[in-house]
Amino acid sequence: MTELEQAVLACCLRKKHLFILATSKINSSFFKNEAHGEIFEAIAEYANKNANTCWDSTLLVIHVSKLSGVGSKNITQIISAHYSESALDEYLDMMVVENNLDSTRNFIFEASAMLEDESLSAKDINTFIADGLYNIISGAASRADDPPTESEMLATLFSNIEMAQENPGYGRIPTGFDRLDKLILGYRKGTMNIIAAPSGQGKTAFALNVAANMIFKARKKVLFFSLEMSRDDLVLRIASSLSKVPSTRLELGELTDKDWEKLTSCVTPMMSGITECLRIYDSGTVTVQSIRMNIMKEMAKKEVDAVFIDYVGLIEPSDRRESRVSQVSQITREIKIMSEDFKIPIILLCQTNRNIDSDVNRKSPILSDLRESSSIGNDADTVLFIMPRSGDDWVKDFHLVKNRRGVVGDFALQFDGKTTTFINEPVY
Numbered sequence: 001m002t003e004l005e006q007a008v009l010a011c012c013l014r015k016k017h018l019f020i021l022a023t024s025k026i027n028s029s030f031f032k033n034e035a036h037g038e039i040f041e042a043i044a045e046y047a048n049k050n051a052n053t054c055w056d057s058t059l060l061v062i063h064v065s066k067l068s069g070v071g072s073k074n075i076t077q078i079i080s081a082h083y084s085e086s087a088l089d090e091y092l093d094m095m096v097v098e099n100n101l102d103s104t105r106n107f108i109f110e111a112s113a114m115l116e117d118e119s120l121s122a123k124d125i126n127t128f129i130a131d132g133l134y135n136i137i138s139g140a141a142s143r144a145d146d147p148p149t150e151s152e153m154l155a156t157l158f159s160n161i162e163m164a165q166e167n168p169g170y171g172r173i174p175t176g177f178d179r180l181d182k183l184i185l186g187y188r189k190g191t192m193n194i195i196a197a198p199s200g201q202g203k204t205a206f207a208l209n210v211a212a213n214m215i216f217k218a219r220k221k222v223l224f225f226s227l228e229m230s231r232d233d234l235v236l237r238i239a240s241s242l243s244k245v246p247s248t249r250l251e252l253g254e255l256t257d258k259d260w261e262k263l264t265s266c267v268t269p270m271m272s273g274i275t276e277c278l279r280i281y282d283s284g285t286v287t288v289q290s291i292r293m294n295i296m297k298e299m300a301k302k303e304v305d306a307v308f309i310d311y312v313g314l315i316e317p318s319d320r321r322e323s324r325v326s327q328v329s330q331i332t333r334e335i336k337i338m339s340e341d342f343k344i345p346i347i348l349l350c351q352t353n354r355n356i357d358s359d360v361n362r363k364s365p366i367l368s369d370l371r372e373s374s375s376i377g378n379d380a381d382t383v384l385f386i387m388p389r390s391g392d393d394w395v396k397d398f399h400l401v402k403n404r405r406g407v408v409g410d411f412a413l414q415f416d417g418k419t420t421t422f423i424n425e426p427v428y
Contacts, residue, residue, distance in 0.1 A: 004098075005036045007083040008091045012043050013060065014079060018088055019043055025092045030099045039064055039075065107132045173220055173306055173345060176213025177424050179411035183400050184382050187306060187345035191381035191404075192336040196350040196370055201388055202396055203349050204229065205420040207308050208237055210347070215277040216242070216269065220305035223298055224280045225291055227314035231282045235274065237420050242266045246418040287316045288334040295342060304344060309335070311349035313372060328373035336379040350376055352385070364399040364410060377402060393417065395427055 008026075012019040023044070031037035042064040050056075061075050083091075111132065114125050172186035187193055197203035207224075214220040226234055240247035243262045249255055255263065281294055291309065298304050309315070312335075317327035332348070339346040351371045365385040367377030377383050383402040389395040389412065396415045400408045412427040 002033055002036075004091060004094055005031050005033055006078050006081060008088065008095060009036060009039055009043075010078050010081050010083045011085050011088045011091070012040065013064070013075065014085065016047065018085060019047060021088060022092060026095055026099070030095050032098075039078075042066075173214055173218060175210045176217055177210070177413065177422070179413070179426065180384070180398070180400070183407060183409050184403055185406065187347065188381070188405070189343045189345060190340045191345050192332070192339045192379060193345060193347045194350050194370070194376060194380045194383040194402075195347060195386065196352050196365075196383065197386035198352050198354075198356060198388070202386055202415055202420075202422070203351075204310055205237070205415075206386060206422055207310060207347060207349055208234065208420070209241060209422050211278070211306070211308055212238055212241060212273075214306055215273045219273075219277060221277050221298075221303050222279070223295060223304055223307045224278065225286060225294075225307070225309045226280060226282045227284065227286055228310060229282070231280045234280055234282070238274070239263070239266075239270060240419045241421040242270055244419055244421075247420060248418070285316055286314070287318065288331055288338070289318070291315075291335075292338055295338070295344075299342070304342070306344055307339075307346045309346065309348050311351065312376065313351055325373045325375075329375035332373070332376050332379045348376075348380075356387075365401060367401060381405070396422070 012022050028037040028040045046060055046063045064075055114120055172188045174181050174186040195203050195207055211222050214222055236250055240250055243266045245259045245262050279298055315331050335346055352369050353371050356369045370376045381404040385399040387397045389397050394414055395412055397412050399410050414423040414427050
């Protein structure tokens with residue numbers, strides 16, 4: 001732990017924007033070594049006093065040495081140690097995990113004491129346990145209490161730019177479809193993204209294709225909440241898409257020798273990807289709270305990079321007395337907040353209104369075509385419609401009608417209905 005703390009301090013002492021990045025995840029209480037915590041506090045004081053000036057390493061060492069009581073020679077040794085600045089995010093995450101373990105131990109101790117206290121009600125104990133679990137698993141305790149200053153926000157901006165330069169694709173996950181990635185640059189952390197289509201037009205198929213690209217090409221960890229199809233059905237679709245063997249033949253077991261060759265050739269990578277990177281929840285009754293708890297549970301075991309929910313219309317509301325519009329508004333707002341809390345992209349599937357094709361003069365869908373509530377589009381960072389092309393079942397037209405961080409646009413993809421696969425080649 002001491003070496004890990006020194007690695008974090010080395011990065012913080014070298015560059016101002018790295019220190020700002022560190023403050024977004026940890027504070028001095030995260031350091032088990034008291035002297036290290038004092039050094040971190042001294043850096044913070046120097047940063048506050050010199051918010052609008054350049055970072056002077058010599059003056060910083062003198063300042064930190066004076067405030068922390070740690071000799072300047074020792075501080076210089078920390079700075080010059082061979083720790084990778086590009087790995088700071090990883091160092092910080094390790095410190096957060098260690099801090100959460102300490103919080104867990106304290107939580108268990110306090111919860112045990114509460115259970116022995118007969119004066120406390122079951123409601124009080126349940127509330128304490130629920131709040132404690134959320135804080136531990138989500139890492140909420142590591143968030144900064146105060147909003148960032150203007151200088152801190154600028155430092156974070158420059159830190160993100162440098163991270164993107166050093167690590168192409170930093171903070172976003174490619175969909176695997178070139179035309180879409182050109183528009184949205186991949187699904188970004190902390191965003192809610194809508195995939196909408198009329199019933200039977202391929203929204204689940206496309207979502208599965210994107211999830212498979214994340215898993216098998218980018219090796220990202222994906223959670224897929226399926227409220228309509230079973231786990232077995234989804235895995236069969238993935239197998240069909242990867243092997244290019246029609247799903248009906250897989251389901252009926254009517255495979256030719258060539259089909260068997262195709263299937264066996266992709267079994268090993270498919271099983272490896274599904275086992276390591278995919279978790280499917282196919283419960284028919286799901287609430288936003290249960291989705292949140294399952295994400296927290298998975299994050300406690302391993303990292304989660306993206307979440308898919310199929311689809312919003314089947315999520316149970318928390319209050320059945322409200323109108324359906326109010327219920328869906330509350331659901332999508334909570335999902336948006338959840339994406340920001342967990343710093344992951346959430347891809348939410350949605351149906352369109354039944355009369356979406358009634359206006360023959362309209363070339364593309366609009367946000368009001370989303371079924372049940374306009375708040376779906378308001379809360380979303382991106383909204384992508386999949387529409388049938390008249391007279392051609394093998395082509396689907398895509399309309400990106402909202403992109404909070406960039407341009408919108410249209411494109412088309414060929415769709416192989418036999419293997420439920422969208423082909424990553426331009427169609428005009």
